[in-house]
Amino acid sequence: MGFRTVLIFSQLGIALAFCLVIVLGFNNVIDTLEDPPFNLPKPVTLNLHSQLSRYLLVAITISVFLAMVLSWAIAKRTSRSIESVKHFLEGLIRNQSPLEQYSHPNLIEGFAEFSELSTHLSKLVASFQNDLNTTRYSAQMKQLILDNIAEATMLIDQKFIIEYGNQSAFDLLEIDSENSIGLSLFEIDRTSKLNDIIKRCVETQKAQSDEVQLNNVSEAVVSLVVIPIFQSFSSLSESKNKYLIVMQDISMLRKLQQVRSDFVTNASHELRTPLTAIQGYAETLLDKENGKKKQRQQFIVRIYEQAIYLSGLISDLLNLSKIESGGLQLNFENCKIADLRKKITNLFEPLFSESKMNFEWKIPDNSTRIYVDPELITQVLVNLIDNAIKYTEPDGTISVSVQTEEHNIIFQVKDTGIGIPKRELERIFERFYRVDTGGANQIKGTGLGLSIAKHIVLQHGEKIWVESEVGEGTSVFFSVKKQRNTTLP
Incomplete structure (x- = not known):
């Protein structure tokens, strides 16, 4: 039986009891009027009794009605207040509504007692909202830090199920970030040494670290640390233990x-x-x-x-x-390619005149100007031509050509020499590196010319690259900027 029903029946019972008392009292009064000293006739008392009964019946009816109306109003108002409290608690438990709607002072309608309860509840909600916002902000900041740190970070449980991973971890392991959460790390990555280290950490409940070469396309070498967490909380069962994996790509190192x-x-x-x-x-x-x-x-x-x-x-x-080390001072100026050609030709003319090797320039416009340090770019061309001579047969050909682009000029030093295997193209700009082809290792030189040329071009903010086919020759390209819009003599 609800609170409202109990309240209505209680009020109704009180009203009926009150009316019954009044009826009994009036009956006693009428009976007294028939006795001395009043000695009223019987018909009079009966008539009086009949009238009083009708009046009392009307009064009883009105009293009962008013009691019911009053009880219903009180019960409704009280019930509404209780429903407000119920709705408030259910909303907090289910977290279906924002807390802001529970924080105003008129949260619960009703009597003064309920208004006071509403004030206390609104203060409680405001305090809870503040604590919740602080917790959420702290969690968001931690998440932001983990997502943006360079180290690959991943959290797994003791069954090796991935519960969290930042983008660095997914990129390093070359796995899909959207579909990997909830899967076993061992199903995604097949690196046996990585799996062994994680298993050892789970078994010993002690931090483990080592270097691992991943078994994926990049074959990256990583510094791996696996740390058990939550193990110090005795209230947590073993199944709640988590394991933090931190990996750092040390391939470049x-x-x-x-x-x-x-x-x-x-x-x-x-x-x-x-x-x-x-x-x-x-x-x-x-x-x-x-x-x-x-x-x-x-x-x-x-x-x-x-x-x-x-x-x-x-x-x-x-x-x-x-x-x-960046200690090289560049002196940029607009200069003609024709001037560079003349200087370099004079330098190599004695060598080419004594051999059958052909040397040629392919410059479409002798007036073309570039914005460079002329001394250093001359050294680049000298190093590239000198290197081409070493790897070209005496009757071969070496050419220097120029291609014009929108903002740059592309130099190409091409030879018809022995060529470079594709597997070695990435290393030819390393210091002292020489192509391991036939008798190439017996060729004289410091082995630093191409490395110096590369760094000079990079100091100009440009790029240098090489194309080659074994037995057909090699072409080295590098870019420089066109002349600046200044008044030239």
Whole structure:
């Protein structure tokens, strides 16, 4: 039975009891009027009794009606207040409505007591809303940080099900971010060493770390750390344990370490070879009893040649170090390509005149101007031509051509030499690197020319690239900017 029904019947009972008391009281009064000293006749008392009964019946009816109306009004108002409280609590439990609608002071309608309850509830909601906003903001900030950190971060449970991963993790593992949540990491990534480290962390409940090469297209080398979390909370069962996986791509670091190691090895070799020759020739010269004058003269020439080579090697190393460290000062100016051609042709003319090798320029417009450091771009062209000569047969052809684009000029140094295997194209600009093709490793040179050329072009803010076919030749391209709109002499 509801509160409203109980209230109505209670009010009705009170009204009926009150009317019954009145009826009994009036009956006693009428009975008294028949006795002395009043001695009213019986018909009079009966008539009086009949009239009073009718009046009382009307009064009872009106009283009952008013009691019912009053009870209904009170019950309705009280019930509405209770329904408001019920709706408020249900909304909070189900979180179906925004909290803001529960925070106004007139939340619950009704009597003064309910208004006071409404005030307290609105304050409670306001406090709860403030705490909830703070919690949400904190969670959003943590999510934002995790999503944007460079380290790949992933959260799994003890069954290896992925519960969270930032974009860096999905990119590193080369998996779909939208369809991976809820799947087993072992089903998505087949790197056995990665799986073994995670299993070891689950079994020992201790942090594990190692380096792993992923078994995917990139074959990235990553520094991996797996950390068990929630393990210190005894109230949580083992099934609640989570495992945080943090991965950092160190492929470039390992590659740089390999390049450094190769550089030390190659530099040591390049320095040791001429020094050994100089030492041998010097020891022979010191032995006055060995060798004729002509032979001794040849040794002196070879010592001089090796000294020149060492000087060039050290000079190239210093120049390359200066360029890579950003210490190279570029002096830009508008200059004619024809002036560069004249200077370079004069430099190589003695060499080409003594050989059957063809050397040609292909410049559509001699008045074409470029905005560069002319000395450094001349060095780039000299290094590229010199490298082409080393790998081209004596009867081959070397050409320098120019192509005009909207904002740039493209230089192409092409030869008909031995060519470069595709697997080695990415490494030809590395210091001391030489193509492993036939007798190419016996070709003289410091092995730094292409590396210096590359960094000079990059210092100009441009790009350099190479195309080659084994047995057909090689073309090296680099871009420079066209002249600036300034008044030229």
